[in-house]
Amino acid sequence: MNICSFCGGDIKVIKDKPYHYDECGLDVTLCGVTQYECTECEETYVSLPNIQQLHRIIGAHICEKGKALLQPEEIRFLRKDLHMRAKQMARVLGTTPQALSRWENGRKPIGETHDRLFRAVYMMYASEPTAFMQWATQHNVTNISDGLGMLVGQAAESFNLWRGVRPSVAPVIQSIQASM
Ligand SMILES: [Zn+2]
Numbered sequence: 818m819n820i821c822s823f824c825g826g827d828i829k830v831i832k833d834k835p836y837h838y839d840e841c842g843l844d845v846t847l848c849g850v851t852q853y854e855c856t857e858c859e860e861t862y863v864s865l866p867n868i869q870q871l872h873r874i875i876g877a878h879i880c881e882k883g884k885a886l887l888q889p890e891e892i893r894f895l896r897k898d899l900h901m902r903a904k905q906m907a908r909v910l911g912t913t914p915q916a917l918s919r920w921e922n923g924r925k926p927i928g929e930t931h932d933r934l935f936r937a938v939y940m941m942y943a944s945e946p947t948a949f950m951q952w953a954t955q956h957n958v959t960n961i962s963d964g965l966g967m968l969v970g971q972a973a974e975s976f977n978l979w980r981g982v983r984p985s986v987a988p989v990i991q992s993i994q995a996s997m
Pocket of ligand 1: 855857858859
């Protein structure tokens, strides 16, 4: 890129300047990305080489953080990174779109069980979003029984990892199935 697409002015290359990645909706600053600035109108551009991989790194970082519950903007980021609509994600998590909406807009905290389940779902499927979407489509995301035990088991593992307590999975599975 050497001409500004807005005014046609010359572009200068900026290296080694931290880039605040506002577009992702999170407080993330990237180092080592090349930025460009128009010398005429001062419009700025950025070149992000591998956005999918970048998002996976950000997502994994969010999921691996310690005790704090997922924040609204983090929940939204993780869901969008899986290319899930709110309705689909709510079904996978065994909750309602309204509840998910409240977590995403900050009107209500996510709660510990769904927090851990959400992270487990993300970590499990972020590595193969295509397969996950095919699976979700095949099941119309109305029936998650095939993967439910696995998901809840993974969430229990995560909970054990973070909290040192391994919850019983059967009541959780029953509770989720009852709400479907
Ligand atoms: Zn310009």
